[in-house]
Structure formats: C-alpha cells, structure tokens
Amino acid sequence: MSDSQLAKLPTSGMRRWQLTPKIRLTSVQATLADDLELRGEGDAHLSLVIMCEGAGWFRLNRQAIQHYCADSFWLSCASGRCQGYDFFPRHHFYHLLIVDFSPELLTLVEECGLRVPGDEPKVFSAALAEPLKAAMLEIQQGWNEASPLAALHLESLALNALWLALGQLQTQQEARPQPTASRLPSRERKRLIAARDVIRQQASEPLSIEEMARTAGLSLMAFKRGFRAMFGITPWNYVIECRLKLAQNLLEESALPLSDIALRCGFAHASHLTRFFQRQYGQPPGRYRSSCQQVRMAG
Structure with missing residues (x-):
C-alpha cells in the first residue's frame, strides 16, 4: 500500500513504526464497521503483506484483480510509480502485517530467480507457511519493547520474514512443470543458444533479463522457462x-x-x-x- 492509502486506514487497531530508514512496519488487528476502499499512487516499492485473517481484493495499475484471503502472503514489487486500489469488506476481522522495505532490496527478487519488476509492478503470492506466520506473530509481540536492542531485534525479524517469503516463492516457482528442451521449437532453441552466448561474452556488463528476452524475440516467461529447459539453469543464475x-x-x-x-x-x-x-x-x-x-x- 502507498502512503496515501495507509493514511486512510482506520487508526483504531492499527499501529505503524518506521523501524529504520529502510524498513517500515504496519500492523492491523481490527474489525471494519463499513466497507473500506483505498486508492492511491506510490513510488517504487518492495512490500510484504502477511494476512492471518481478512478478505478483499486489490489491483495495481490496470492489471487483473487479485484477492486477499486468510493465511496467505503477497510480495509486491515495483521499480517505478504505480497506482493501487484496495477493497476491504465490512464485518470482517483483519489481522495482518505489512512490511515495507527499501526498493534497493528489489535485487533480491532477481537473485532468487523471480521476475524482476520492469515498467509494470508484479505481485507474488502464496499460502502462509508456518515459519512465516510465526515470524509475523513474533514481530507483533515484540512491538511494545521500545529500546534500541528491541528495534534491532525487530529489524532482524523483518529481514528474516522477507527471506522466508522469498524462499517459499522460489521453491513454489521451481516446483512448476518446466518444458523439456526436446519440446522447444527449433527456432526457439537457436534463439536461446544465441542468448546464452551473448551472456557469456557480455557477463561483466550490465545485463537485463527482460532486455535479453526482447532481443531473443521471446516473452519473458518463455525466455526464462526455455533457458532453464535448455541449459538446466535460470538466465540470471x-x-x-x-x-x-x-x-x-x-x-x-x-x-x-x-x-x-x-x-x-x-x-x-x-x-x-x-x-x-x-x-x-x-x-x-x-x-x-x-x-x-x-x-x-x-x-
């Protein structure tokens, strides 16, 4: 959520803490008496939303609507400005934690083999596994300890939550069926081989997976899946x-x-x-x- 959207949340049952210059925490434990609609525009961001209880849906720019549901988490990534719309229905109890990280950490998404945000934002989601849920609860329980040592502990917990989320998303992506090299069209195999050669020759230069996919004449997903099928490794790795x-x-x-x-x-x-x-x-x-x-x- 953007700053303008967070400002519209009901103050009862909500706590916010700018933990460090690069990490902000928002905790919500409240029941809504009325429907809540949030519209806003935000800058580049890396936000982890962990929901134990709640409902609703959201949309970034003009992308497809995605639904909020209990025992799930979302990792929202954007390298530029984007518009967001969130809807939370009334009479639901909401128990969630939002951890906003510095956009500088977007490179971690890339290093995990997940899609690197380009001009359009990207939201990854998965069921809430027990380790991440435990991390969320520990963050909320440690909120009241106002000391430098407690803040340092919360910072480590927030980074651990991001690590757990990225690890789960990476495992989830790797478990998806991948095309075998033998099933790839001959033209696509040639393009992938050419792309691999370019990477090897220009590895020391700034490289963009999205730009390589465009140069190869393939969609980003086709490029990443085809590359892995051909060579047994993701393009970025x-x-x-x-x-x-x-x-x-x-x-x-x-x-x-x-x-x-x-x-x-x-x-x-x-x-x-x-x-x-x-x-x-x-x-x-x-x-x-x-x-x-x-x-x-x-x-």
Missing part, C-alpha cells in the same frame, strides 16, 4: 555463474584487489562477489586466492 568464472580467473592470475575484481566482473561491490563466490565454491575469494598461490609455490 547463468549470468552470475559467468561472472564468477571471470572472477575466479582474475583471482588466479592477477594481484588486483577484490573490489576491483568485483567491478570488472559485473558485481556491484566486493561483498556481493564474496557472497556468491562462497556459495558457488565453498570458500571466500581471499582464501581461494591464497590456496592458488600455495599451489603455485609448491609446484
């Missing part, structure tokens, strides 16, 4: 794999500092490279470089 290979070569063959290697290989910063390198190779870049030096000296 392949970009990361190619960048890590470049970084690996530079660690072995150069004395460049890690920050320079990260930038040369397309990573935003050294910690970004370190996180992916550790995940791929089981050790941080510095240790890998030391191991390579020891091998050369022993030889």
Whole structure:
C-alpha cells in the first residue's frame, strides 16, 4: 500500500513504526464497521503483506484483480510509480502485517530467480507457511519493547520474514512443470543458444533479463522457462555463474584487489562477489586466492 492509502486506514487497531530508514512496519488487528476502499499512487516499492485473517481484493495499475484471503502472503514489487486500489469488506476481522522495505532490496527478487519488476509492478503470492506466520506473530509481540536492542531485534525479524517469503516463492516457482528442451521449437532453441552466448561474452556488463528476452524475440516467461529447459539453469543464475568464472580467473592470475575484481566482473561491490563466490565454491575469494598461490609455490 502507498502512503496515501495507509493514511486512510482506520487508526483504531492499527499501529505503524518506521523501524529504520529502510524498513517500515504496519500492523492491523481490527474489525471494519463499513466497507473500506483505498486508492492511491506510490513510488517504487518492495512490500510484504502477511494476512492471518481478512478478505478483499486489490489491483495495481490496470492489471487483473487479485484477492486477499486468510493465511496467505503477497510480495509486491515495483521499480517505478504505480497506482493501487484496495477493497476491504465490512464485518470482517483483519489481522495482518505489512512490511515495507527499501526498493534497493528489489535485487533480491532477481537473485532468487523471480521476475524482476520492469515498467509494470508484479505481485507474488502464496499460502502462509508456518515459519512465516510465526515470524509475523513474533514481530507483533515484540512491538511494545521500545529500546534500541528491541528495534534491532525487530529489524532482524523483518529481514528474516522477507527471506522466508522469498524462499517459499522460489521453491513454489521451481516446483512448476518446466518444458523439456526436446519440446522447444527449433527456432526457439537457436534463439536461446544465441542468448546464452551473448551472456557469456557480455557477463561483466550490465545485463537485463527482460532486455535479453526482447532481443531473443521471446516473452519473458518463455525466455526464462526455455533457458532453464535448455541449459538446466535460470538466465540470471547463468549470468552470475559467468561472472564468477571471470572472477575466479582474475583471482588466479592477477594481484588486483577484490573490489576491483568485483567491478570488472559485473558485481556491484566486493561483498556481493564474496557472497556468491562462497556459495558457488565453498570458500571466500581471499582464501581461494591464497590456496592458488600455495599451489603455485609448491609446484
């Protein structure tokens, strides 16, 4: 929800807290006496809505209507301004938590292999699993502890809730049936092979999955599913794999500092490279470089 929409919510049963400059919490536990319609326009956002009880529906821009329902969650992503409309029917008890994160964290959605928001916003949804529900309740229970340590704890809980939501959405997407390479049309296979070659050649440059799909002449969904069917990996994970290979070569063959290697290989910063390198190779870049030096000296 945008700021203008949140401002129209009934104050009874609602609490808001700007936890940090990058995280805002809104908790609602109330019964509506009248129907509530919310219209508004908001900026780029990454918002997690967790609903234990409630009903209604919402719409972003002119997209299809989506329904609110109990024991569900929604992750709303937009990289630009968008219009929203929410409707909540009267005589329902609403128990929900809204966690608004900085749009800077939108890259996490991309790194999880989910659709990266382009000009149009995107909302992911799933049934509310027990770990995420427990995280929501723990956030609401810790609300009354007004201390710096309590705020730090709530910040960690909010980030953990986002981690749980992204993990569940990623698992949900991976479980969907994917087309096999043998069923892809010959023309589509050729386009996907060409796209893979472009990624490999330009991995260190800024790359957009949506732009690659357009260049290949495929819809975003067809490109992502076809790429995974052909090569057993998502397009973005392949970009990361190619960048890590470049970084690996530079660690072995150069004395460049890690920050320079990260930038040369397309990573935003050294910690970004370190996180992916550790995940791929089981050790941080510095240790890998030391191991390579020891091998050369022993030889």
